[in-house]
Amino acid sequence: MDYKYAAYRPFAGTIKTLTVKRNALGEFFVFLSCIQEWPDVPARTGKAVGMDFGLKHFLTLDNGRKIDAPMWYKSSLNEIRKANRAVSRCKKGSGNRKRALMHLDRVHEKVANRRKDWFFKLANELTSEYAVICIEDLNLDAMKRLWGRKVSDYAFAEFVSILDWVALKNGCQVIKIDRWAPSSKACHVCGVLTEDTKDLRIRTWTCPACGTVHDRDVNAAINIRNMGLSMLIA
Ligand SMILES: [Zn+2]
Numbered sequence: 001m002d003y004k005y006a007a008y009r010p011f012a013g014t015i016k017t018l019t020v021k022r023n024a025l026g027e028f029f030v031f032l033s034c035i036q037e038w039p040d041v042p043a044r045t046g047k048a049v050g051m052d053f054g055l056k057h058f059l060t061l062d063n064g065r066k067i068d069a070p071m072w073y074k075s076s077l078n079e080i081r082k083a084n085r086a087v088s089r090c091k092k093g094s095g096n097r098k099r100a101l102m103h104l105d106r107v108h109e110k111v112a113n114r115r116k117d118w119f120f121k122l123a124n125e126l127t128s129e130y131a132v133i134c135i136e137d138l139n140l141d142a143m144k145r146l147w148g149r150k151v152s153d154y155a156f157a158e159f160v161s162i163l164d165w166v167a168l169k170n171g172c173q174v175i176k177i178d179r180w181a182p183s184s185k186a187c188h189v190c191g192v193l194t195e196d197t198k199d200l201r202i203r204t205w206t207c208p209a210c211g212t213v214h215d216r217d218v219n220a221a222i223n224i225r226n227m228g229l230s231m232l233i234a
């Protein structure tokens with residue numbers, strides 16, 4: 001059988017692999033992986049920022065700015081839940097179940113595309129404002145153990161990989177600090193370590209040594225920036 005394809009996006013470089021996939025809806029997709037020469041973008045100089053990932057706020061910057069996931073983010077999770085329930089209500093092997101599964105597939109795809117789009121916009125904004133971005137080197141497995149299923153959609157890992165890529169193009173450096181570094185346990189003013197912040201529900205705390213009142217995430221972001229910058233100098 002012959003197939004025609006519509007290239008909705010031009011490709012560049014030399015094609016290395018070509019994969020044809022068919023989804024549950026019977027639609028075909030052609031995936032090309034290409035090798036392309038990429039000019040080295042020299043690292044810019046400019047402002048540095050530390051960022052803390054969280055469940056309450058997607059990102060907290062060391063200047064106190066909190067970036068929340070857009071409203072659709074939450075509503076799309078509801079949409080997925082609803083589509084999931086529809087599947088479980090249908091009898092196994094039935095035509096209804098097949099249709100419900102197709103719908104679930106569609107919803108997943110839509111949500112993934114929207115999320116990716118938002119990630120790219122955010123990564124572009126951050127990498128054009130800052131020349132150096134310090135983040136924690138996230139271990140997804142550890143996060144899942146700690147936080148449960150909420151992050152199992154790998155959103156953080158996906159964002160970091162997009163950030164890495166966009167930063168490379170914009171001459172911005174992404175510095176990842178050791179995930180075991182005590183970014184949320186240390187007071188950024190006097191350096192004392194405390195176990196008081198162990199509980200993730202604690203949003204503000206007072207340093208037992210110097211008395212500074214900290215916003216949990218902002219303090220962590222400041223520590224992440226300081227640690228990242230010390231790695232840059234080292
Ligand atoms: Zn202190």
